[in-house]
Amino acid sequence: MTPSLAARPAPFARGLGRAAVPLLFLLPSFVLYLVFALIPIEETARLGFYRWDGYSPQMPFVGLANYVAMVEDWKFWNALWHNVEWTAMTLVLAVGVALALAAVLARLRRGRTFFRVTFFLPNVVALSVVAVIWGQLYNPLIGPINLILRRVGLPGLAHLWLGEPATVLPAINVANSWQSYGFYMVILLAGLQSIDATIYEAAIVDGAGEWQLFRHITLPSLRNVMNLVLILAFINALRGFAMVWVMTQGGPVVASDLLATYIYRAAFVENQLGPAAATSVTLSVLVVATTALFNRLREEEAS
Amino acid sequence: MQDLSRKTTSRRRFLAVVGSTGVGAVLAACVGPGAVPTPTAALPPAVPTKPAAAATPAPAAAATAAPTTAPAVAATPAAGATTAAQGTPAAAKPAGAGAPGGTLKLMRGGGNDAFWSKVFDGFKAKTGITVETITNTGTVEDGTVPTALKSGAGPDVVLINSGPARIGFLAQAGLTKPLDDVYKQLNWTDRLVPFAVNRLKNQGKIFQGKIWEVPWSLDVIYWNYNKDLYGKVGIKAPDTYDEMIANFEKLKAAKIYPVTLGVRSSFAGGWLFGNLMQAMIGRDGVADVLFGEGKWDQPGLVQAAATLQDWVKKEYIPQAATTLTDQQASPLFLNKQAANYCVGTWFVPTMAEAKVDMENIDTFSQPPITKENSSRMPTGGFGSSYVVAANARDPDTAYKYLDYYMTDEVTLLIVNDPNQGTNPPVKIPPGAKPNRFLAKSLDILAHDGTGYNPSVHVVATITNTYYQSLQGLLGGQTTPQQAMADIQAAKVKAAQA
Numbered sequence: 001m002t003p004s005l006a007a008r009p010a011p012f013a014r015g016l017g018r019a020a021v022p023l024l025f026l027l028p029s030f031v032l033y034l035v036f037a038l039i040p041i042e043e044t045a046r047l048g049f050y051r052w053d054g055y056s057p058q059m060p061f062v063g064l065a066n067y068v069a070m071v072e073d074w075k076f077w078n079a080l081w082h083n084v085e086w087t088a089m090t091l092v093l094a095v096g097v098a099l100a101l102a103a104v105l106a107r108l109r110r111g112r113t114f115f116r117v118t119f120f121l122p123n124v125v126a127l128s129v130v131a132v133i134w135g136q137l138y139n140p141l142i143g144p145i146n147l148i149l150r151r152v153g154l155p156g157l158a159h160l161w162l163g164e165p166a167t168v169l170p171a172i173n174v175a176n177s178w179q180s181y182g183f184y185m186v187i188l189l190a191g192l193q194s195i196d197a198t199i200y201e202a203a204i205v206d207g208a209g210e211w212q213l214f215r216h217i218t219l220p221s222l223r224n225v226m227n228l229v230l231i232l233a234f235i236n237a238l239r240g241f242a243m244v245w246v247m248t249q250g251g252p253v254v255a256s257d258l259l260a261t262y263i264y265r266a267a268f269v270e271n272q273l274g275p276a277a278a279t280s281v282t283l284s285v286l287v288v289a290t291t292a293l294f295n296r297l298r299e300e301e302a303s
Numbered sequence: 304m305q306d307l308s309r310k311t312t313s314r315r316r317f318l319a320v321v322g323s324t325g326v327g328a329v330l331a332a333c334v335g336p337g338a339v340p341t342p343t344a345a346l347p348p349a350v351p352t353k354p355a356a357a358a359t360p361a362p363a364a365a366a367t368a369a370p371t372t373a374p375a376v377a378a379t380p381a382a383g384a385t386t387a388a389q390g391t392p393a394a395a396k397p398a399g400a401g402a403p404g405g406t407l408k409l410m411r412g413g414g415n416d417a418f419w420s421k422v423f424d425g426f427k428a429k430t431g432i433t434v435e436t437i438t439n440t441g442t443v444e445d446g447t448v449p450t451a452l453k454s455g456a457g458p459d460v461v462l463i464n465s466g467p468a469r470i471g472f473l474a475q476a477g478l479t480k481p482l483d484d485v486y487k488q489l490n491w492t493d494r495l496v497p498f499a500v501n502r503l504k505n506q507g508k509i510f511q512g513k514i515w516e517v518p519w520s521l522d523v524i525y526w527n528y529n530k531d532l533y534g535k536v537g538i539k540a541p542d543t544y545d546e547m548i549a550n551f552e553k554l555k556a557a558k559i560y561p562v563t564l565g566v567r568s569s570f571a572g573g574w575l576f577g578n579l580m581q582a583m584i585g586r587d588g589v590a591d592v593l594f595g596e597g598k599w600d601q602p603g604l605v606q607a608a609a610t611l612q613d614w615v616k617k618e619y620i621p622q623a624a625t626t627l628t629d630q631q632a633s634p635l636f637l638n639k640q641a642a643n644y645c646v647g648t649w650f651v652p653t654m655a656e657a658k659v660d661m662e663n664i665d666t667f668s669q670p671p672i673t674k675e676n677s678s679r680m681p682t683g684g685f686g687s688s689y690v691v692a693a694n695a696r697d698p699d700t701a702y703k704y705l706d707y708y709m710t711d712e713v714t715l716l717i718v719n720d721p722n723q724g725t726n727p728p729v730k731i732p733p734g735a736k737p738n739r740f741l742a743k744s745l746d747i748l749a750h751d752g753t754g755y756n757p758s759v760h761v762v763a764t765i766t767n768t769y770y771q772s773l774q775g776l777l778g779g780q781t782t783p784q785q786a787m788a789d790i791q792a793a794k795v796k797a798a799q800a
Contacts, residue, residue: 055449055476139631140623162567163626163778248567252625253775268446270764271472 047277066278079262087237093177098184106192120182131246134175165255191225410458412441443469459695465685466759498752499728516688523744525681563641565632572773573758578669585678599791608783651724683753768793
């Protein structure tokens with residue numbers, strides 16, 4: 001017995017041996033994550049302390065100057081505020097509509113698959129294509145939206161949708177929400193279908209109405225799914241870019257500028273990689289911090 | 304029991320082997336070809352410090368050299384550019400003077416393939432060099448060109464939009480070669496029209512005093528108008544600014560858009576405003592703003608901005624201009640819903656493609672707005688230019704191509720195309736039969752030349768503010784004073800940077 005014990009490896013080595021296999025399996029993913037996520041993040045953070053056009057061999061260290069310039073730039077605060085508005089609109093238009101549709105579809109006895117596919121369809125269309133389509137819909141001269149408004153006797157409601165500061169951001173967000181609500185709807189619908197039907201039956205027997213069923217059974221049962229949807233919508237909203245860039249490039253002037261378009265313009269139109277990197281880091285911190293705060297609030301509420 | 308134990312050990316060994324192989328493969332991929340001994344060392348260096356005899360390497364060597372040697376050059380672009388500048392002129396020869404063979408990689412925007420095929424075939428017949436085309440956006444602003452040049456596996460020659468925001472940026476980043484010595488050696492200056500030579504000198508002030516481009520086309524930007532719409536309301540092309548405004552009023556009364564414009568895609572607002580700037584402070588005044596100490600917020604330019612805004616308020620320009628792209632606005636002119644369109648001669652192929660009656664369209668230059676200003680001429684400058692990559696595999700091949708492009712043969716190929724809108728920057732040889740539009744613009748270029756299109760002559764940070772300010776003016780979100788002050792602030796900031 002003793003000799004056999006002596007032959008066995010030490011506990012640490014044994015632990016290492018046991019960990020080796022899972023580590024080996026994790027390694028390829030980790031390498032990919034390192035190369036395509038961690039190193040670019042580190043490089044972006046580093047770039048924030050330099051002045052660089054992206055191509056020159058000269059790359060002077062400027063310390064926090066890029067961050068100071070960012071804070072002093074009114075266009076940064078303008079873009080940040082637009083992000084807040086954009087996020088709020090996304091939560092209402094995309095998630096709100098998705099929840100309403102999911103609730104209706106969950107009660108359907110027939111045609112649920114048809115409507116689910118139909119509502120999901122815009123989500124498979126590329127954002128840039130959606131942007132071009134909606135750009136034509138909003139065309140002030142030949143776009144159907146203004147034409148219909150004029151035809152039905154509401155010319156006062158016809159606008160330069162993409163040309164007026166008051167309408168441009170909501171107009172783009174409608175297009176963006178139209179593209180994305182189907183995705184959130186499918187997730188919410190899956191959540192709704194997993195709710196035990198007997199709970200509803202019991203509540204109905206107790207005399208609960210439609211609103212009470214929704215308020216006291218559906219919504220609480222969807223807590224986890226809703227949490228996921230809200231976080232996804234929130235992150236997608238904060239990194240909103242393609243739709244705005246294709247439709248207005250942040251214009252007119254900067255009336256539809258989001259942080260992502262602000263960053264893109266600085267990096268690739270004005271070739272100022274340093275300020276763009278500094279703003280990217282700030283945006284990332286904002287996304288992570290807000291998501292963490294949101295999660296914490298949800299957990300506290302749940303407990 | 305023993306079997307089971309052996310089986311377990313075997314699986315671990317298998318996993319260890321697979322894991323090690325995976326790690327090894329990943330590491331090998333990360334290290335890349337640089338660490339692996341390859342025949343690279345035996346190839347001639349990409350930086351052309353070679354003697355004249357090595358100017359035309361065998362095609363196989365040239366093809367192999369690109370992917371392997373270029374990254375090293377790309378890692379030190381500035382050094383590459385400097386060495387190239389010193390080393391190449393001695394080896395430069397005119398088209399057809401070198402040994403036959405070789406390949407040239409040319410990057411350009413898409414379109415007009417039939418024309419380009421003729422150019423490349425002619426070049427191959429003369430030099431034996433095959434031109435490989437890389438077709439993409441061909442723009443600096445979206446990062447395509449700089450990335451391709453930086454990659455080391457990219458083009459030898461690139462055809463791009465001109466101006467400091469593009470040519471100057473690439474030069475500053477060490478991605479292109481200075482061409483002063485090649486100009487001297489191959490007498491390119493003698494072949495250009497004087498206007499182009501002067502413009503090269505003028506731009507030198509903001510291009511580190513050197514020449515970095517060979518212009519491919521000269522822009523001539525002025526008013527195009529529909530003659531039948533003018534006839535319908537009984538007006539003619541204006542001789543004065545007052546006549547121009549009177550024309551606008553009559554067109555508006557006839558429910559015809561006096562001017563079409565779409566500034567959502569930026570450029571078009573610049574074409575029009577450049578003409579208004581010149582109409583207000585003259586060509587020299589604009590040159591002073593672009594290249595000298597002249598201020599964007601001087602009273603004359605604030606007045607030009609106010610004029611542009613006034614044109615929207617009076618509905619000479621559709622209020623929808625801010626929401627339309629140029630591609631959406633120009634059909635209003637082609638479909639005869641709008642009478643006037645401020646655009647360059649590059650619009651000629653679009654007109655031909657749209658099959659409009661080109662005899663119904665004519666042009667005029669913007670009349671001066673102020674009486675003391677006598678600059679009645681189109682705006683413009685270099686439209687697009689060739690640049691040579693700092694890490695070009697064989698710069699001599701690139702110079703040969705550029706030399707060929709300046710020949711009478713290619714010039715005639717361009718100007719004798721009935722649907723062509725490109726004004727070559729070279730002297731036009733006998734036998735040229737340009738279309739009506741090109742004949743007019745070539746005549747202008749041969750005499751007074753043009754003024755300046757500001758969009759082309761300012762750096763990227765100013766261009767961006769310039770376009771945003773024009774959008775703000777047209778949309779009524781910015782006052783003329785504020786718009787011009789913003790551009791001036793961008794100019795000051797760019798100078799400090």
